[in-house]
Amino acid sequence: MTTMYGIPNCDTIKKARKWLEANDVAFQFHDYRKDGVDADWLQQAFDELGWENLVNKRGTTYRQLPEEQKADMDQPKALALLREHPAMIKRPVLEHNGSLHLGFKPGQYEDIFS
Template sequence: MSAGPVTLYGLKNCDTCKKALKALDAADRETAFVDIRSEADLDRLVPAWLKAVGPETLVNRRSTTWRSLSEAEKSGALGDEAADLLKANPTLIKRPVIDTGAEILVGWDSGTQQALAR
């Protein structure tokens, strides 16, 4: 993986975030971890993330929080109300969100790992 520092936004108890942190550490990638519930400035970050990747990518539709939403809320989460819903329910944010300084990557899949290797 390339040498530039990254910021990983996630939850301390999220297995996927732990996997990502471990892999980044093993690759000697300088990584700052920011807890999206207690430390992140979601008022500033969520709109920027939505602009960068869109609600289809950023909203975690596999979470228990998603399943507890009404159909109207689910519809809004993928539209104009996405920012408000994600700020009010940080667990709806697909994790991890990785800011490389040049791009925003969401999730920990082969695409994210390849992008970090550039």
């Protein structure tokens, strides 16, 4: 089973979902805001993708954090912040065949599903 993690109003999520649907890829959508973020899943994502890659520093949620929360970011601090503010997780995270993939580019998805 393929699962896409993200928030539905994200433009990149919309593009990725459209690609999956156009290519007849069955998938389940996990909405961070509605469904939450499991600590074990987030740790797995940190291990596979790197915590630095998962923190979306360009997003509004991150930019609105007080400077003391952004200072000296490390894995435990990032884990707590992403659990509290799941919209700060870069999107999409795609789980397919037991592996996690970050972001969306058509060529990337073609490779994943070929």
